[in-house]
Amino acid sequence: MRDKLYKGRMDGADVVVSDGDDVEKGGKDNHPHPQPSVDDVCVETLEAKISRRISPVLLFNYFFCLLLRQNLSNAHDSMIHDLGLSEGVYSNGVSAFFITYIVFQVPANTCLKKIKPSLWLGGLTLAWSSMAACLCFVRSPMSLYAIRFMMGIAEAGFYPGLAYYITLWFRLEIRPSKFAVLNIGGACSAIVAGILAYGILQMEGMWGLHGWQWIFILEAIPAIMLGVADMCGAMPNPPCYYKSVEDLQRGLPWLTPAECVYLYNKERKQIGDTSTNISTKSVNNPTNNNHTGGSGAVHDSIRSNLFTIFSTWQLWMFGFMFCTNATAAGGLIFFLPTVYRSLGLSETHANLLTALPAVGTACLAMAIAKLAERMKRPKEISIITSAVIATCFFLFACSVMVSSSSFSDIGLLRIIAASVANAVGSVVYSLWFSWTTEYTKGPSSALGVAFVNSIGNLGGILGPHFMSWSFDTYGTYVWALVMLACGALVAFILNVIMYAIELFSSLKKQNQENE
Secondary structure, three states: OOEEEEEEEOOOOEEEEEEEEOOOOOOEOOOOOOOHHHHHHHHHHHHHHHHHHHHHHHHHHHHHHHHHHHHHHHHHHHHHHHHOOOOHHHHHHHHHHHHHHOOOOOHHHHHHHOOOHHHHHHHHHHHHHHHHHHHHHHHHHHHHHHHHHHHHHOOOOOHHHHHHHHHHHHHHHHHHHHHHHHHHHHHHHHHHHHHHHHHHHHHOOOHHHOHHHHHHHHHHHHHHHHHHHHHHHOOOOOOOOOOOOOHHHHHHHOOHHHHHHHHHHHHHHHHHHHOOOOOOOHHHHHHOOOOOOOOOOOOOOOHHHHHHOOHHHHHHHHHHHHHHHHHHHHHHHHHHHHHOOOOOOHHHHHHHHHHHHHHHHHHHHHHHHHHHHHHHOOHHHHHHHHHHHHHHHHHHHHHHHOOOOOOOOOHHHHHHHHHHHHHHHHHHHHHHHHHHHHHHOOOHHHHHHHHHHHOOOOOHHHHHHHHHHHHHHHHOOOOHHHHHHHHHHHHHHHHHHHHHHHHHHHHHHHHHHHO
């Protein structure tokens, strides 16, 4: 039997493949052709190919996730008018989603150790899109709360699951641009949401349904179809979920045999299992593979992972950064159409204007992420962007303090400040989430992102309540906007503190090594 070894490297991992013939006892040659050489694989080309295949999956899934989560704001005026709901009930409906969304974040993502991403994430998409469609049946405050509670449960494991999915496909250095893809999907949903709401509201009375009911129905249908498609294979499973190279080649037919070998051996190297590097023997006898699949690069117990997450102080810092920034963003997003209507705009034109921040996000998200990757300064750029966010929120609050009922002067400043704050506010999340994954590995990545996201989304509860409290108490949103601006400022300060601590630790370590 001939046995020639080929060696290559990917992300610092040695990969080995044997080129040889394995002859069974009967003398039959099962592999007349040599195995592909990993020397033929270009890492950059492979990463680009994976990115082209995975990025649309990330974009469309998060597009529909944000579209259905926030379409309640587009139906706001018509819905509360037809059902006789108060602003307080509406705010409670918004917050009801985030209560269960926060509580079930970490528990939901423990399932990723057992279930393939295509089945788990696709199933979640099917669940939350179905719940979103059920909003058309709302008739009372309790039915609104119940459906939003269920939506929160269904979506709890989705974003952290996507974040974990990204860590399984892409190395740390190029993750900011992949998280930016999620932001672009969210931005596109905001652009489309305003336009769709404008058109769908014109269907008032069709088949005996209100326009706001049609919003929930028509926007949920394609999301339900996407969930089914994900479960049927539209969402590729990462290499670590395959037990043998043959399984990997069948599951990822868009990769060449050499690329499959490359990824398979890279995964074996990461889990410290060099005994299963691809050889003729392991290809012919997949049962010899000891990798159980579905658990990523580590096999720690759930209890151990949870202890690691809760004892990592950096994740607590990230959580509070997200929370303060999300308080500002969450309060503004759900009431932005209402604030725009204070300029004398109609409901339809106010909904169209909400697309402006989304256009800015779509334009800036990938550009800033790529700049951070090229300069290798994502943390410094996150400080700059968070400073811009805080400045814009204070400008917006100041513009609302000055009475204006037109686009002239202060009215135009109000629109520009809100648009920039929302646009840059969405962009900074891609940098922060990429930064977060530095402190977690394997399945802990999903749990870490879930933990940070659960703390951060407390802002989704606080922000809308600040807005409704301010309006109900003082008849204006001014005081709530001042509080939101302070939240954005706190996020900036925490960002600077986090960076300074890391810089100090790095310099201290360098001095110790020099000594």
